Amino acid sequence: MVELKELSLHDGKEIFDMIKEIGPGENGYMNAGYNISYDEFESYLIGHIEMSKGINLNSKYVPQTTYWLYIDEKPVGITKLRHYLNENLKKEGGHIGYTIRPTERGKGYGKLILKEALKKAKEKSMLEVLLTCNENNTASRSVIEENGGELQDIIEGICRYWIRKF
Numbered sequence: 001m002v003e004l005k006e007l008s009l010h011d012g013k014e015i016f017d018m019i020k021e022i023g024p025g026e027n028g029y030m031n032a033g034y035n036i037s038y039d040e041f042e043s044y045l046i047g048h049i050e051m052s053k054g055i056n057l058n059s060k061y062v063p064q065t066t067y068w069l070y071i072d073e074k075p076v077g078i079t080k081l082r083h084y085l086n087e088n089l090k091k092e093g094g095h096i097g098y099t100i101r102p103t104e105r106g107k108g109y110g111k112l113i114l115k116e117a118l119k120k121a122k123e124k125s126m127l128e129v130l131l132t133c134n135e136n137n138t139a140s141r142s143v144i145e146e147n148g149g150e151l152q153d154i155i156e157g158i159c160r161y162w163i164r165k166f
Contacts, residue, residue: 001070001071001072001073002069002070002071002112002116003069003070004067004068004069004070004079004113004116004117004119004120005067005068005070006052006065006066006067007045007048007049007052007065007066007067007068008045008049009042009045009046009049011045011068013038014074014075015068015075016033016038016041018068018075018076018078018101019031019033019034019036019078020033020034021101021102021103022034022078022099022101022102023102025099026099028092028093028097028132028133028134028137028158029097029098029099030097031078031099032044048066051063051064051066052064052065052066060086060088062082062083062084062085062086062089063082063083063084064080064081064082064083065080065081065083065120066078066079066080067079067080067081067116067117067120069100069109069112069113069116071104071109075101076100076101076104076109077098077099077100077101077104077109077110077113078098078099079096079097079098079113079114079116079117080096080097080098081095081096081117081120081121081124082094082095082096082097083124085130089130090130091132091155091158091160092132092158093132094129094130094131094132094160094161095121095126095129095130095131096114096117096118096121096129096131098110098113098114098117100113110139110140110143111143111146111147114131114143114144114147115147118147118163118166119166121166122166127164128162128163128164129162129163129166130160130161130162131144131149131160131161131162131163132158132159132160132161133158133159133161134157134158134159135154135157135158135159136157141159141161144161144163145161147163147166148163148164148165148166149161149162149163150162150163150164
């Protein structure tokens with residue numbers, strides 16, 4: 001069973017444990033929650049809920065919604081959907097970022113989480129999305145291309161892909 005759930009205040013220890021397992025992030029994906037304590041977890045969730053609504057947003061950021069990918073009721077990945085792009089995100093970051101927890105990699109969940117994130121983009125009336133990844137990140141490049149990504153260019157080692165049909 002596959003489910004993409006929006007982050008909520010009801011999220012508990014299983015999500016916290018996944019965030020900790022993912023660590024600080026890699027290949028351009030940033031995980032700000034990797035070094036928080038469980039006592040700080042509720043504040044972390046509140047911050048992300050506010051971010052999705054554009055509340056108390058740092059001027060460098062845009063509203064983004066965070067989702068958890070569940071497979072058979074177990075959280076295996078995180079995706080972030082940015083509602084629009086600023087100049088920095090047009091260069092690196094794009095509309096969608098995602099990661100799969102290390103113990104669940106190599107099972108096709110990257111392709112699946114992006115497919116599910118594209119459904120959420122469609123629900124938000126987005127007509128096209130930009131994704132970026134490091135040029136040497138062949139796994140992400142493959143995931144993006146398998147989901148219809150068309151390479152626009154590579155600038156300073158960053159690939160920029162557009163997905164227009166989803």
